[in-house]
Amino acid sequence: MNSEFIKGKLVRDKIPAIIMQDGRKPVYHQASEEEYRTKLLDKLVEEATEFISAPSEEELADIVEVLDAIIDLFGFDIEEIENMKMSKLKNRGGFRERLILCSVMDD
Template sequence: MKKTTYNKLIRDKIPEIIKKSGHNPIIYTANDEEYIKRLYDKLIEEIEEFKENPSSEEMADILEVCDAIMSYFRMSSEEVIKVKNKKFKERGGFSKKLILKEVIRDD
């Protein structure tokens, strides 16, 4: 018998997929405190994967985690997009690739 330890948040259908492949997943349901921590960890994991392989598939994984975080905090995607658009209108986006090196003040 060979065991592989993952100890990470997984998508809801992964246990079924593992069982169909003839293996036995050992899982448990996280409490709210652990769940949000694991979502943050998963977001970092997915961003790292995207950095290694910038693709639509990896970006979709990031968005899935973001959707779960929004749901956890009872935010709607419409609300978030509205705020995003407002910030874009007021502050712009990132397309100009600007880097703020420093600010010199005349105090």
């Protein structure tokens, strides 16, 4: 079995069909709401780890796809998320100046 497909792993919707086209038989089930939530959050960690190991646009696209699914699952409003992002950028800044906080000294 290809190590790309790990038992119990959340996969993209067309993966079972792709496996069948390859002449193999996938064994899968549709996750309950609770299992989907858990596996989707696991998938976010997996994709972030893959990006850290080998940064690429493809790996970043996988993260964005997972984030889109999380937004949908939790019923978040993408416009509200963007507004929060812009507010934080305005009030606290972004990360473009590459600042590393080493300590905070009390007077």
